[in-house]
Amino acid sequence: MNKDKASNTNSECVHSGADKIDVLALARDSAKTSLRAVFTVQIARLVLRLGFSATAAMIAGRLVMDQPVQPWLPILAIGLLACSSVVGLFGDKMQANAETTIATGLRDVAGATLNAMSPRQLNQLPVGTLVVAMQRHPESVAALVIGHRMASMMMGIGPIAAAAMLLLVSWQAAILVICLTPVMILFFALIGDAIRSRAAVQERAFGRLAGQFADRIRALPTILANHALAEEEKKLSARLETYARETMGVLGIAFINAGIIDFFASLSIALLAVFLGLGHLKLMMIPGFSDLALWQSLFILMIAPEYFAPFRRFSEQYHAKAEGLAAANALDRLLNADSPEAVATAALDRPFSVLPQHGLVAITGPSGSGKSTLLRRLARLEPAESPVPAISGDVAWVSTDSFVAGRTLREAICWKLPLVSPTKLSDAANAVGLLDDALLPGGLDAPLTRGGGNLSGGQRLRVSVARAILSGRTVVADEPTAKLDAATAALVRQALLGLAHSRLVVVATHDRELAGAAKQTIDLSNNENIEVAA
Template identity: 70%
Template structure:
């Protein structure tokens, strides 16, 4: 069993237990220091930019009106402009460095979580999805907790600072730009639900594509042997097209969101320009827009874009939020595969009715209720506290993860069994449909690679069932019909029932037909507690 100390969080947040896998809270703790640095530089850039806008407006107004311009004012404007550019460069660099640091540390925490997993749980993870997730998800989560978080905080600070600057010259102008803010926030809320659903669909499509690609690479020898390359290529192309379609959907919504911000920004600046122009031409006397000096009007028109800049930046980062949340949820589901089962473990530590000497015993219940855990405890693979049932000793394990040695199909079936006549091997293989499998040409002489790399999970499972038929021992089977079509599932079901006539067969299963054929049923559907039916 996994040591409980693996779940202990370290102060720096770089721990395996935290990645069990509440990825988002872990990333937020990792991002705290870098986020503060990024915010400080972005605020400095904003302040320097506002200072440059003020000095540039005053200087431009004086030049247009042929008033003398102090050289110190020009020098100050240049210094503020250079300072704003340098602060912007440092802010972007700090953001990139902070996101890279969070992604690296999050990937290390996820790797530590994988290293702490028992091999049984590790083998449950889809290889393709896992590899891609370890590459993609940390970056997406880092963009969420650094880039998007900084943009959302600056959306609160930046417009207030710009509105305050406008208020010093014309409070009416400040009120005009502020009045458009609730409308933009409303659009953010409406677009947010759409882009979140699109990002989740994109993540699911990518996971399916990665999983199918890895599965086809693993089974490539079988695909080539059966001339199925073109059909598998078509299936992968369909997955790729689905992912591309979902990706374009996310980008399309993001562009619409950015377009909304640009529309309202342009509308407000156009209104300001019209009101200020009418005031200067004395065509309309509007309070706050009339009787202004030229530099004041220029100041208002130059500050207005700074008011909307944080909203535009936030809209650019809005898709990062949706993608980051989807990535955090996907990474959490991927690396916390045993979370539901852990909830059921405490309920499993209680007495269990004695098992019969022979017959089929079915352990049933929803996913995560503890079926596999109880099965491993009965086998002595995991420690039981108060099961009250002696550990099963002389047994053979049946599952899609059973070891398949390199060699022929006959050698795989007879692995670790006494020498058996070829006819017995043929009968066992035929009983579970291995000799009729078109993807295993050659019958008992079919060649298998090390670990069954050229086999599907269903084929591995049927080899372990055939081995159990010949072993003449207690059988412990974990989901023995889960990866089979209806026909082969029926053959395996019949084989297990046949073995139960003379030996004890214990199965953890969702198969109702198999469970109904049992002599005893252990139902874990009631919060992991035992309900035994003879």
């Protein structure tokens, strides 16, 4: 692939405001030149392998039958074998280089797209998604458009060439191996959906693992200082076990598919060997298998495996297809994520119900639908071009990126609040599980580094919730139960529902349980404004 050309194409895709980036189409377009070159080399390798098999069969048959062997035949066989090995090695190297070049180009596209995003839009992208997108997805897509595509093309050419060779000796033998082809294709179709769904689950599992790991790296000083490494290692190990289980599920299905191909290939070759053997022993007169010279029988037995080899190679690459499609879809979601500002502006072009004086209002919708932007505009943290029912009075902002001040947990919760009684402070911290957090020993006197640098995203969020409880203000929360385990999320959910009895609480959330308890729901997935009875 011409790297400069790929870079220009990538740049056009990134800077085109109207066009969406189709990662798979971009990769396939970039792979065309390399694919043709690799395909040509693989065809040459196939011809050389078939030629060697035919020559070796002739030599073996003549030697067994004590017939003279011309000196040029062994030389030709050795030459064909050597050339086949060299061409195969060259073709594999070309394929590896092509996949590396395409992966690099896709990584450049992702990097340029991320650089073009606003800092807040970048901050809203899950860390795990970014890690997987930059590290693994480009290689998976490259393996799909080169490795899997090459196996698919060879599966269309290789068996035809081998069957044509068999027809030169026995059309009955050719028909026997061809009859098993629909069975293998049927298994490919049956296994395809299963392996694709497992690959998608595997990709999400790795994203969650990467996100949790990044969050723990951020809080590593606190983890080490409180001797909590073993506990956090156990949590990461659980995520790793989940990812490993999904990976083995994908590979297991792929290996089963390969095993099925091997079974039918072995069955076919065994039938050929039995029929040919019975014909040579004159025990059974089967048309196309009797009255053959020994070299012809050996020729059939050596060419038959070449017929099934492309199917076996394709089955080995089947998991690459599933992983590549899952990776391409994930990259599409990342690179084509609409600007939150644009999505929110579109959402605000429709009428809104008046926000209640108190109660829970939930903004729901898929990632990238503009929930956070709409939340900021409702809280008057950002200007809105369209009229919105802005929240009156002061608001208490809750999110994982909330600012944390002070040198202790007590100071962080009480930051910019009027004098708070110790009892209320303790109750607020306890309501969100901060006093029971093993990574924050010392209770309210737990030491914090500057800006809360030693806090995880979940701890930072709970500090802002505790501060909101004490503020007496309208609470505006962005994903208030994100990055929390089930028990802690339940505490935060209960605290917010308790606040909603006496004041307005507006949340942007994926939490179905929290959204289900809302008095009013603004659904951005289908531009609905659903009123729910209190």
